[in-house]
Amino acid sequence: MAGRIEERTVSQHEAQQALSASEARLRRVIESSMIGIFFWEVSGAVTETNDAFLEIIGYTREDLEAGRIDWTALTPPEEAEADRRAIEQLRATGRCASYEKHYLHRDGHRVPVLIGGALLSDSTRQGVAFIVDLSERRQAEADRHARRVAEAASSAKSEFLANMSHEIRTPMNAILGMSYLALQSGLNPQQHNYIQKVHASAESLLGIINDILDFSKIEAGKLDMEAIPFNLSDVMDNLANLIGLKAEEKGLELLFVEPPELPEALVGDPSRLGQVLLNLGNNAVKFTERGEVVIGVAVLARDDASVRLRFEVSDTGIGMSAEQQGRLFEPFTQADASTSRRYGGTGLG
Known part of the structure; x- marks a missing residue:
């Protein structure tokens, strides 16, 4: 009898230990x-x-x-x-x-x-x-929805800009063509001055329209880059012709720095390269009151099949602060409000 009682006591003790261990495990699971x-x-x-x-x-x-x-x-x-x-x-x-x-x-x-x-x-x-x-999940859903709305708005804006740019470019090209023909006819000095201003203003407006059109293409991911043979000297000569007159009118010295090992024949997109350099060059002339504008090219790397070039445009103009440099690539943004009032421009250059 005593043996059975002792055995039962041990069994109950073991059961109690097992129950306590199970409860402890459950509590750890709940707490963790x-x-x-x-x-x-x-x-x-x-x-x-x-x-x-x-x-x-x-x-x-x-x-x-x-x-x-x-x-x-x-x-x-x-x-x-x-x-x-x-x-x-x-x-x-x-x-x-x-x-x-x-x-x-x-x-x-x-x-x-x-x-x-x-x-x-x-x-x-x-x-x-x-x-x-569900807070994080709801926030993620809200972020995705906001992103979709923003993308849809951006797409609609880009499509609107592209359509408007095309609609405006058609009559603008007609104005440019007719004003060019008028300049070639026998105009008296006053008439020639008037038409020349019309032609220059139309060219300026067309440049802004082209910038907006390109920006909308970039936002939509539809800006195509060509890969065609071209001579770099042709791009630089055209750049000098387009910027030179403006620099001369302001009394600025326009310099081109090209190393002797610079290759002439290249494959790429001369139109886009010229557009970038023209925007940078025009900005340099616009924001420089005296001194010089330097457009330079450097060879960074070269092998039998390719060459890597660096293009630089420097000037002695007003410059930018560190804070303004941080906003350099934001579209439709200039250094401050006074910049747009004094120098003009859309902030797309």
């Missing part, structure tokens, strides 16, 4: 879970919770122990009906399907969550709830 977990009573009391749920609602364990956390009060009034339906489902089946709702954080903001739960097996008035914080 990234999902919010809390045990509740139908009355509204939260009897136990993990840190993840406390973080979701913004309360502390001291609030829990003091009875200041009422799960029914954490739900916005307009969403209370969903909780009532979940409780009814719990009573009928012992568990409820997960559903989305909000919790009221202690600081007042709403936290979107996905919640599910079950009744404890030995009770119809106590249960456990599992809560997933």
